[in-house]
Amino acid sequence: MSTEPTQMRREILEIPDAVERLLAEGGSAVTAAAERARAFDPRFLLSVARGSSDHACTYLKYVSELILKRPMASVGPSVSSIYGVDLDAADALCIAVSQSGQSPDILAMTESLRKNGTFTVAITNDDKSRLAMASEITLPIHAGPELSVAATKTFVTSLVAGLWLIAETKGDQDLVAAIHALPDHLAAAARCDWSEAAAAIDGSSLFTLGRGPSWAISNEAALKFKETCLIHAESYSSAEVFHGPVSIIGQSFPVITFAAGDAAEDSVAQTSDALIEKGAEVFTLARGAKRATVLPHVRTGHCLTDPVAAIVSFYGMVEAVAVGRGINPDAPRHLNKVTETV
Structure with missing residues (x-):
């Protein structure tokens, strides 16, 4: 039996550094997105995601409702990709989360929402992906390569990127400070x-x-x-x-x-x-x-x-x-x- 740590274990141990990198390199994108979000002043928020990314969005739903006092709901990507329906959500901010940014149904729903006036923000580990190109603003999560099939550091950096966006949109400096203190806590x-x-x-x-x-x-x-x-x-x-x-x-x-x-x-x-x-x-x-x-x-x-x-x-x-x-x-x-x- 191999005594080498699994790739998953190595990536778990990389999480504090990945979050540190996000905090060091992601500030300008988060600030720009927060400024746009405040100006847009959405009545509610939507999320588009699947799997672990959808769990990150469930977390962001509670953050939005507790901090911004704006309801947030997950929308079904198949509504656009399979059923061909464009949602009427012109007053919403949509957060689309995908570590690869490549899934066709996530892309189709994000494109549909943007076409109909929704303010779209992508959270992804590939800022050149199709999802990034389809969204008005992209928040790269700066996780670095994730080789294990199970998402770990991309899940955590997606949580932090979305949390940071909402904290900056609200202007909650206590929460922003807690976010910047995360690397040591995660270690x-x-x-x-x-x-x-x-x-x-x-x-x-x-x-x-x-x-x-x-x-x-x-x-x-x-x-x-x-x-x-x-x-x-x-x-x-x-x-x-x-x-x-x-x-x-x-x-x-x-x-x-x-x-x-x-x-x-x-x-x-x-x-x-x-x-x-x-x-x-x-x-x-x-x-x-x-x-x-x-x-x-x-x-x-x-x-x-x-x-x-x-x-x-x-x-x-x-x-x-x-x-x-x-x-x-x-x-x-x-x-x-x-x-x-x-």
């Missing part, structure tokens, strides 16, 4: 030891839970279990798990609950402890939990940057679970790095 997050949770994952099925921005991180976590570990995982809001899904929980059923230092943390802690009563083995980032196992984690000084640190710690664990199961997380079966959906 610490990469060192968090989640081996206790990894040991509890038996390879059959599990839940990941969160609420608010942390629910977006839960969604990404569930995808990564399926993608890299071949383990069935489902993500739910901690407010919804008792509305049906709890029925499948049996003795020692693994659950990971994500939380930030925000108004939802207490409710996540309560849900985590309540699931212990149902027989689940629960690991949580909610500090108020009394029965669930609180995992080592990093708080960043701002509740909206806490979820960024959480996913970095999680990535380290899920890569270890995959390797422990004898699976190469760099090349999951049936998957390619770039998926081009019509």
Whole structure:
């Protein structure tokens, strides 16, 4: 067996440097986009994305609604690419997220929205991609090459780029300062030891839970279990798990609950402890939990940057679970790095 670290592990460890590079090189693009966004003054925001990029947009939805007080909704790319319908969204700002910038359906919806008066911003790792060319403004994420099929550093830099755009649009200097402090926090997050949770994952099925921005991180976590570990995982809001899904929980059923230092943390802690009563083995980032196992984690000084640190710690664990199961997380079966959906 090789003792060399996987490409996924190397890219997880590159995340703090990738975010540092984004902060050093991406400021002019973010400032220009924020100025345009303020002048445009959208009534609401839209997102166009799939997979991990769509999970990044779910996080940005909560950020928009909490910071800008503007609703944000994910639109179905197939509405344009398959059904041929142009949406009437002239008052909206659209954030299209794709690490490759190549997927035809994401491109088609972005082009359709721009044609009909929507202000379009692309977040991508390729500023020469078709998506970048189709959008009014592009925010390059400066992640550098990502060779492992599983997105890690491109997911995190997409989160940071979108968060930075919204913070600058609002003029929230506390949030901007927290964003600039992220590299050191992410380096610490990469060192968090989640081996206790990894040991509890038996390879059959599990839940990941969160609420608010942390629910977006839960969604990404569930995808990564399926993608890299071949383990069935489902993500739910901690407010919804008792509305049906709890029925499948049996003795020692693994659950990971994500939380930030925000108004939802207490409710996540309560849900985590309540699931212990149902027989689940629960690991949580909610500090108020009394029965669930609180995992080592990093708080960043701002509740909206806490979820960024959480996913970095999680990535380290899920890569270890995959390797422990004898699976190469760099090349999951049936998957390619770039998926081009019509």
